[in-house]
Amino acid sequence: MAHSRDRDIDTYTTKDGSQIRELMHPAVHGNRNQSLAEAIVPPGEITQLHRHGHSEELYHITQGRGWMTLGEQEFEVNLGDTVAIAPGTPHRIKNTGDEPLHILCSCSPPYAHDDTELLE
Numbered sequence: 055m056a057h058s059r060d061r062d063i064d065t066y067t068t069k070d071g072s073q074i075r076e077l078m079h080p081a082v083h084g085n086r087n088q089s090l091a092e093a094i095v096p097p098g099e100i101t102q103l104h105r106h107g108h109s110e111e112l113y114h115i116t117q118g119r120g121w122m123t124l125g126e127q128e129f130e131v132n133l134g135d136t137v138a139i140a141p142g143t144p145h146r147i148k149n150t151g152d153e154p155l156h157i158l159c160s161c162s163p164p165y166a167h168d169d170t171e172l173l174e
Contacts, residue, residue, distance in 0.1 A: 070101040089164035100148035111139040118155035
């Protein structure tokens with residue numbers, strides 16, 4: 055079914071330590087070429103440095119602020135910012151604010167645990 059309601063979706067922890075709700079994923083909803091999830095990083099927390107061998111990711115900040123590591127670059131991200139993460143690029147994000155950091159994450163091809171390599 056190509057329709058979901060976020061209130062009906064359970065949260066789980068990914069390999070990098072973030073809390074994720076899969077809003078749309080081919081394994082569940084029947085779409086084909088990408089996945090869409092909401093990641094939540096609590097205040098003061100940081101995801102583990104990792105990379106994806108195949109998936110390109112887009113992060114869109116929908117609440118809060120953070121510090122992004124993207125390859126050799128490090129920079130602040132805030133509400134409304136979007137970051138493109140190319141396959142194979144090491145990345146992580148730290149919540150530098152006082153409220154949960156919410157990130158809309160789009161992956162193509164769709165997110166897969168086996169495509170996540172922890173680097174620390």
